Amino acid sequence: MKKIRVKTKMTMNNTLKSEVVVVMVPLPAQGHLNQLLHLSHLIAAYGIPVHYAGCASHNRQVKVRCNGWESESLTKIQFHDFELPPYDSPPPNVDLISFPHHLLPLFKASMHLRQPVSVLLQQLSGKFNRVIVIHDLVMAYVVQDVKLIPNGETYSFNPVSAFYNFLYSWISIPDKEKPFQLDSKDIPEGIPPEDDGFSTQDMTEFFLNQMKFLGFESGWIFNTSRIIEGRYVQLLERLPTTKSQRNYFALGPFNPVKIKSESMKNRHQCLNWLDKQGKDSVIYVSFGSTISLTDDQITELANGLERCGEKFIWVLRRADPNDIFTEADKVKKPQLHADYEERVKDRGIIVRDWAPQLEILAHPSVGGFMSHCGWNSCMESISMGVPVVAWPMHSDQPKNAFLVSNVLKIGVMVREWEHRGEIVKSITIENAVKTLMASQEGKEIKMRAANIGEAVRGSVAEGGASNLERDAFISHISR
Template structure:
């Protein structure tokens, strides 16, 4: 147990949103909190608890000290993720179903608070229950506000830059940024109308929380964290006037191990293949767990990688269903003879891979990705530049941050071309630009410098802002 917290008077309840990137980040946070000696409960639907536990294999998370609560909700559809639309509309049924978590979460809150209230004459302070929840589940945890000795904090899995942009759009306030307003993607062309309404519903309960946690660090997004601290919703402004104080916020990432675990890193075939490649010669290609790509686009990507003559490691997987255990996963086809032609230069895998191990491997010199924030954060921490190809949601904002603000990546396409087929020639040019050009060298140098700064702040398991939050919660 961390010596900073000798008297454990706090129990944590973690409530994640049911998407892989959200489940995983809050599981990582649960691991870090439990490693400091705090009791941690992790509550999600039966399906999503099972998913989180199944996929922690390559995240270096110890789940043995985490108490899982598998909550029962009504069955929901799990549509096939294949679609002509890039936004993952097939996950909408799971999103709707998450609203049914309010009643079982309220029951769990009641149970945990009663357990905390058991008389213990050895304690000088009342025990407190601290809820950390996804902001997309503010509606679900609203009953915490009526319970004694309970505090709630939202944990935003996305970038602070995207949160700031969306907050400005919700409030109608101008962007105090150097970027031209028309260069910033708007909410209505990043997410579906149903999700916009869903966001609006959740924001009505923001004022009930006691503070905010962000899945980022100040070395990357300090200016936008400061802007967010100055920006509140109308409901929050009214609450702040009543309470006479502003809510606290913490940027608590990276949540993942900075230093390699050699035993785990050497256990996967992709890492064994990378061991045989020259330093910084391989571009890693992966589009996350909810990206749908047409067969035509997959063919163009394959040809672009082949024509670039650059070494590549490509993770080719279908998008997740809302229930990953319901239905068969499609095997996405490649051009005839492709894998044979690129043998020795490129490798395609359809399995889950240890992404952190890949990004920290000395043979990896670039990352072609969809710009999901988890992938961006892991890549930047390891000092790997990105070729950005955003698809939906927060990804276009993340791409803008990477390419135009931090200047540690190059764009494959601009957001204005999002509905066009990205041809092999465009992909070839982007891969060559990142991996084999003077511009790519400059971008890589900046990425490596930024990575060093991030890692220096997180060496030897020292997480200053996470420790600050835990000390505040345990006050």
């Protein structure tokens, strides 16, 4: 990484004053926390001080689950552990469309971070010539006081794909007011429509209320690469906005694309098992931190993995509760038939704790990823060159799955979105896995995924597209 010189200035009392500081304000949900922690590492590598502001339990959570970086890299980031007021905390729901509405009380409570974050920004504004706030789009209310700080500047982090963001923006513009015409390739046929299967009404209202506090940010940041979504970043740049000078920065992938050898200490047991498997022979199965499959669906998935004949690592766990350290007892652990693990022991293992996903995807034995297609998981899989068996559940996941399978053509769908209310049968799961892992179509998909992965990894090397965009962003905030 090319070093960008961070300037300093002499203040009126002749003390040295740093030019810029960055404050991260994430939404307290794993996929959001993780992306901004990755970005914190990238910015800190330029020698810029980074402060990560959140509630104490979720700061602890994101540090415990940090994957792919050297352990001492966390010492370069200053964490601010704030407390939240008491809030209702229902257990995660278990459903075929497992939208995590149990998180809404936590999200509402996190709005109380406004006051301590405002105090932190005021303190930093006296020590630095410019305070850069990078906040999750859904934390706009919390950071609204930045506009009262004369040397403050905000950038909204959009935690979804540019593809999803453009489609959402485009659909919201009346047909008569569309600013330009699209090529038929820009919006292919078959994209899942926006409907009540994506979210819940109360969560949607919460998100929309956050949007009311946007409008003074200096730019939007995406965890994507122009190698993957350049066309959709360009289309976003062409859309009219309330700020004529809004900048779009595609700084991804945020996650490291080469796993440091130091991070391999105290390896998870599944990595030792992977060492014994053939190249590209294992499919990794995981549905992230917000999905709880029903018992019937778990049974069908277990049977499908057993019948497909392929090797697999299956992360079998329920969705995270609001506080993973104090509310674990609220989450009923999923069960398998007593002899299942014995039957599949020669070609499959079950992981019931938090899995080191980046290290798994980076392992040469992994040849596929059955995923819910959260954007964090998509970027990690794409950057490692691993194709996807797409099984979206909620939110932006259906459109991410469509991007992966129908636009980039580096994945296959388990089932179409219109059948989301039905249990996916074992034969359907078996066929999807076999298509990717044991067919000519699968070979072609794997080759495309490998090529895109290589291009993405090249983009973060010196002189690559993402590396240059990161350098430009650092120069911009350090100007």
